[in-house]
Structures are given as C-alpha cells and as structure tokens.
Amino acid sequence: LGKYTSCEPMLGLLDHHGVSRAETYRSVLESASASLLDRIQSKSPPMPHNKLLHLLEVSFQYIKLPELRAIPLAVLGELN
Numbered sequence: 001l002g003k004y005t006s007c008e009p010m011l012g013l014l015d016h017h018g019v020s021r022a023e024t025y026r027s028v029l030e031s032a033s034a035s036l037l038d039r040i041q042s043k044s045p046p047m048p049h050n051k052l053l054h055l056l057e058v059s060f061q062y063i064k065l066p067e068l069r070a071i072p073l074a075v076l077g078e079l080n
Helices: 005-016 021-041 049-062 070-079
Strands: none
Touching (some): 021 070
C-alpha cells in the first residue's frame, strides 16, 4: 500500500489513530484473501477453468506462506 499515492491519505489517518502499518497491511491481506476465496469457490457464476489455472500459476509460489496458502489450495480444490 505504501507505494500507492492514492492510499497515502488513508494511511496517514490510520497512523494518526495509532493503527500500525503492519496491522493495516494484515487487515488488507485478510480482506483481499477472503474476497478472492469467495470468488474462487463461487458457483454462480463459477470461475472459468482458464482463470483458475492462471490463478494457480501465479499463486502457487506463495503456498509456504500460511497467510496465503488457502488461495492455491482452494484453486486446486476447484480444479478437481
């Protein structure tokens, strides 16, 4: 988030209220991961097979990170 200038006002406000950057980034990661998992597992409409394969390709490198492991595992589950 730090390199995106459109986020600077939000980060500044959170800093002002004592919210650490680590907490902010963790919250954004959790929210984005949950949203992506919902999309992967959605049945209406289901994610196209080619998009699942692409997502697996780009996410598999993060399988050892506990915070991101669910993404490639969910894709693998949908592909089976």
